[in-house]
Amino acid sequence: MVLRLLLLALLCGGVSAGSHSLRYFYTAVTPGSGVPEFITVRYVDEEQISYYDSVLRQTVPRQQWMAETQGPDYWEWETRISQGDEQWAQAKIQTLMNRTNQTSDPPEVSFTASEDGRHLSCVATGFYPQSIDMTILRDGRILEETHSHGILPNHDNTYQLTRTVRVEPTDTIKFSCRVEHRSLSEPLVLFLDPVSGTHSLRYFYTAVTPGSGVPEFITVRYVDELLISYYDSVLRRTVPRQQWMAETQGPDYWERETRISQGYEQWAQAEIQTLMNRTNQTRGIHFLQRMSGCELRDDGTSTGFLQYGWDGSDFITFDKDRMVWVTPVPWGVITKDKWDRDTAMNQGWKGYLEQTCIKWLTKYVKAGGSHLKPNPPEVSFTASEDGRHLSCVATGFYPQSIDMTILRDGRILEETHSHGILPNQDNTYQLTRTVRVEPTDTTMFSCRVEHRSLSEPLVLFLDPVSGTHSLRYFYTAVTPGSGVPEFITVRYVDELLISYYDSVLRRTVPRQQWMAETQGPDYWERETRFSQGYEQWAQAEIQTLMNRTNQTSGIHFLQRMSGCELRDDGTSTGFLQYGWDGSDFITFDKDRMVWVTPVPWGVITKDKWDRDTAMNQGWKGYLEQTCIEWLTKYVKAGGSHLKPNPPEVSFTASEDGRHLSCVATGFYPQSIDMTILRDGRILEETHSHGILPNQDNTYQLTRTVRVEPTDTTMFSCRVEHRSLFLVLFLASDKGESFSNSSAMA
The missing domain is CATH 2.60.40.10 (Immunoglobulins)
Known part of the structure; x- marks a missing residue:
């Protein structure tokens, strides 16, 4: 919202033993500026003698001699005058906004x-x-x-x-x-528009001579790249292949689609025999295929297609614009001539491809909703532990088409390796591209990804601070008598505690050896002063909050969490929030430069801090710049201590064969996913004490399942962790023990 300002200056002059002046300055501003909406100041010559604003609501002296020579009645009278001027000025602002057409902000x-x-x-x-x-x-x-x-x-x-x-x-x-x-x-x-973007509906019919080992007739249907239905000559019915198709199409729909496929199955088997005769093939495995469908484009235009294939080669295609059939093979001319004469059939196909198909496509896209929307890729660009390979991984994207390049100093590297685009289990796709480099190469490498879901190409750079890292400060102040120090400060880089201060110790000390070795005495002295200053502020603030919440006794906590995160893709975020007795108290919105509170008694603090624009600008600068700079320093100082560490995994059976245990240990960071599977299906009824810390800043996790000793099915343990390039699978037949070291030997 644009701020409008009304400034009045009144000047009068008088002469008594020289030239003197008396000046009044009135300033009125529209709401939302962060400053008082009305201010009056008065000067004699160049000295300010009084002040009034719409927050203070009274006129006060600004010179001692004014306070001594003017009595209470004078200041009360000046206050009433300024309050009247305030009302007039705010009304005048509205009048001037109307006259200058500055009265509205568009939505x-x-x-x-x-x-x-x-x-x-x-x-x-x-x-x-x-x-x-x-x-x-x-x-x-x-x-x-x-x-x-x-x-x-x-x-x-x-x-x-x-x-x-x-x-x-x-x-x-x-x-x-x-x-x-x-x-x-x-x-x-x-x-x-229910059909935004470009979408397609495609039918594939495949008929095969008996004895091939596959169903003699199959129908599949796709919307875009999603298989939505399936029919074959063994199943004898059409079934959904997407949950949203099952939910949005009723029994009559599936019965009708089944009848259509059964009818085409009979026609196709007869047509196979006809084509075998025309091509002089009396035996062997032969295929007749048909692809038909339509496409609705972004710009509202559409197209339709219908073509047949024989044994993997083109047989005959329908040209809907000229209403004729086209064949590239001499033995297809008989079919072409016959079908060209069937104008009713051709008119029906033209109407289907240009109208009916588009209507069904529109219905399917509407039913599919978000399942058919382009999904952006999650992209990471990382180096192997030995520094000899760089890998760019994009996953979770839809549709399939994507472009990925790895660049060295802005030039595309052609000698990359990839297994191509692979499907995920959720109808999305993944692509990994890898390049071999020299560990001593200090040039800048980047990965560039282009996809339909992205408004512009996504570019990730590989720098010394690879991966996502965070810097977090936790301050806790508590009323006396709790049995714990009344003030504590701890600081974390990622999941590692790097420093500690409390009101008993009275100094900041390192909690990681690399912090002690890389930061000098001046650093620790400065951090100590910061914590001591905040300790004094926090204890006073506790008393203030107890008064506002009508709490005169008991144990109460004031907490602050602040910090920042630097992500893989080079973007960052910052956070600053306070809590009172374990609940949210007030949070800083650095983008809008305002404080947000969920509790009524926090409004006083919100209003006070919202007006302190200098403080808020300082916090914004800290969270977006200073904090990131310190985080980068700490990550470089921590080096390998902050790199992901892969788990050592074992999968063993108890002596009596009644329990299988999967154990992962030595991994960092803490987040890990472990599942035990029976014949490929996840077992939900496993037992675990959760993720536990080791003494070397790594973690361990054990998951156990009870089984029958006579159960001969295959059990496996699946482990996913940030440090693993691929998902780790270990299998057990309950007679042997397996570990990842032995499995990879």
């Missing part, structure tokens, strides 16, 4: 669907003044049954409004949101 509007496609939400925010009109329409008709919490205020004196409507995921009608506001020259209309 930012978005119109989106929920992931399950059952709710549409229109959101307008940042508008001023408050009055706004928002409607959601279905095919141009206003929907009355919308839900809203009404117009709500933002922190910057603007407003927001959200209106939501429930819809059926299968509804293919076009929805729109219409917003009217004083700041808009004409209504703003946003459309929600």
